[in-house]
Amino acid sequence: MTNSIDNGWPDKYSDPRDRPYPALLRVTVESFETMQEDALDAVEKIADGESQPAVVSFATVGNLRKILTxxxxELLQYLIDIDGAAESITAVANELERDYRTVHDDVSLLADHGLLFIIDEGQSKRPYVPYERIHLDVELAGLSAGENSALA
Structure with missing residues (x-):
């Protein structure tokens, strides 16, 4: 089932396996302004035919650390190791020897932040990572006058 308005982005009504993804997902910590500039640069490069990684950005290292425990x-690594899609959340929980509820909660949270997708097949929810690699890109540098710490 697909949404009647197709803007090229995955949504809750489409199967994420039907969309093309780059091999790399970059996870960054950067300000909204920097993220916006990087997105505009990426759009230009894509228009020129250059491939670009997918990017998920967090405002602070603290925010990233809350999500990427x-x-x-370990869950993301497992999904990458099995070429992206698990049979079910139950299968992931069993393989990782973890409680179903905590794995379900982790899958939902990672999906909410764009780090994985959920394939909805009736009663079964299949976690899916379309990327071959996930690169964590966290830069720590001295602050210029007036800047806030990324650690907040």
Missing amino acids: NRRI
Whole structure:
């Protein structure tokens, strides 16, 4: 089932396996302004035929750390290792020897932040990572006058 308005972005009504994805997902920590500039640069490069990684940005290192816990990184790594799609959340929980509810919550949170997708097949919800690699890109640098710390 697909949404009647197709803007090229995955939505809750489409199967994410039907969309093309780059091999790399970059996870960054950057200000909204920097993220906006990077997005505009990427659009220009894509228009010129250059491939670009997918990007998920967090405003602070603290926000990134709240989402990318060791257990959630383990879950993402497992999905990448099995070429992206698990049979079900139950299968992932069993394979990782974790409680179903916590894996379900982790999958939902990672999907809410664009780090994975959920394939809805009736009663079964299949976590899906379309990327071959996820690159965490966190830069720590000295602050210029008036800047806030990214650690907040």
